[in-house]
Amino acid sequence: MKNTIATFQAQKDKGEKITMLTVYDYSTAKLMDQAGINGILVGDSLGMVVLGYEDTIPVTMQDMIHHTAAVCRGAKNALVVGDMPFMSYQVSVEQAVENAGRLMKEGGCQAVKLEGGAAVCPQIKAIVNASIPVMAHIGLTPQSVHSFGGFKVQGKSEQGAKKLLEEAKAVEEAGAFAVVLECVPAKLAELISKELTIPTIGIGAGAGCDGQILVYQDMLGMFSDFTPKFVRRFANVGDMMTEAFQTYIAQVQEGSFPAEEHTFAIADDVIKKLY
Numbered sequence: 698m699k700n701t702i703a704t705f706q707a708q709k710d711k712g713e714k715i716t717m718l719t720v721y722d723y724s725t726a727k728l729m730d731q732a733g734i735n736g737i738l739v740g741d742s743l744g745m746v747v748l749g750y751e752d753t754i755p756v757t758m759q760d761m762i763h764h765t766a767a768v769c770r771g772a773k774n775a776l777v778v779g780d781m782p783f784m785s786y787q788v789s790v791e792q793a794v795e796n797a798g799r800l801m802k803e804g805g806c807q808a809v810k811l812e813g814g815a816a817v818c819p820q821i822k823a824i825v826n827a828s829i830p831v832m833a834h835i836g837l838t839p840q841s842v843h844s845f846g847g848f849k850v851q852g853k854s855e856q857g858a859k860k861l862l863e864e865a866k867a868v869e870e871a872g873a874f875a876v877v878l879e880c881v882p883a884k885l886a887e888l889i890s891k892e893l894t895i896p897t898i899g900i901g902a903g904a905g906c907d908g909q910i911l912v913y914q915d916m917l918g919m920f921s922d923f924t925p926k927f928v929r930r931f932a933n934v935g936d937m938m939t940e941a942f943q944t945y946i947a948q949v950q951e952g953s954f955p956a957e958e959h960t961f962a963i964a965d966d967v968i969k970k971l972y
C-alpha cells in the first residue's frame with residue numbers, strides 16, 4: 698500500500714514509528730521499497746555522497762529532478778520526498794513554488810522538503826497552497842553550514858532551544874506535514890515531538906522523535922569521508938564491495954572469469970568459415 702502524508706500522520710497518532718532513509722537511484726530505491734520503508738528522501742546530501750562535493754551547496758534543481766525521477770521509478774510504496782536544493786526557494790516565494798512544482802511534476806515525488814524555520818514559512822504556505830506537501834527541516838540545516846560555522850549541534854543553549862521550539866511550531870502552523878529535526882539534543886527533540894501535532898523525523902535527535910532518517914551510505918558503511926556520531930552501521934557494505942571488486946580484478950587477471958557458463962555459443966562450422 699502506498700504511504701502518504703495521511704499514513705505518516707496516522708502513524709504518529711497511533712504511536713507507530715515512521716521509518717525513512719535517503720536514496721538517490723532506481724535500484725537502491727527498489728530494494729528499500731521492497732524492505733518496507735515508509736518514506737524515502739531524495740536528499741541534497743547526494744551532493745556529498747553521490748557527486749563528491751564537500752557540502753550540499755553546489756547541488757542544482759537539475760541534479761535533484763534527475764535523481765528524484767530515478768528513485769520514483771523504483772519506489773512503489775514509499776512516500777517519496779524530493780529535497781529542494783540551495784537557492785531554489787530562498788530568493789522568492791514565487792521561485793519556491795515554481796521549483797517545488799518542477800520537482801513534483803518532472804521528478805514525480807509526492808512531497809518536497811526545504812530547510813529553515815520562520816524565515817521560510819511564507820514559502821511553505823505558498824507551496825502547500827499549490828497542493829504540494831512540504832516536509833520542513835530545522836536544527837542543523839546543512840545548506841546553512843557557512844552561517845553556522847560548521848556542522849554543529851543546534852539548540853543547546855536556553856535561547857537556542859526556545860528558538861528551535863518556536864521554529865518547529867512556526868513550520869507546523871505554516872502547513873508542513875512533517876519536520877526533520879537534525880542534530881538536536883534528544884530531550885529537546887522529544888519535547889518538540891510532544892508539542893507538535895505533525896510528525897517529527899529525527900536524524901541525530903534521539904529516539905523520542907516520531908520517526909527516524911539516515912543517509913543510506915552512512916548506515917551501510919559505504920561512505921568513509923566522514924561518519925557523524927549519530928550514525929549506526931547496520932552493515933559493512935563498503936568492505937563487501939571492496940572485497941568483491943578485488944576478487945573480480947584477480948579473477949579477470951588470472952583468466953578464471955568469464956567461465957564457460959558466462960559465454961555465448963556459436964557453431965564450429967561458422968567459425969571455420971572465417972579462417
Ligand code: KIV
Pocket residue numbers: 719738739740741742743780834877879900910912
Ligand atoms: O539531504 C539529506 O540527506 C537530508 C537528511 C540528512 C535529512 O536532508
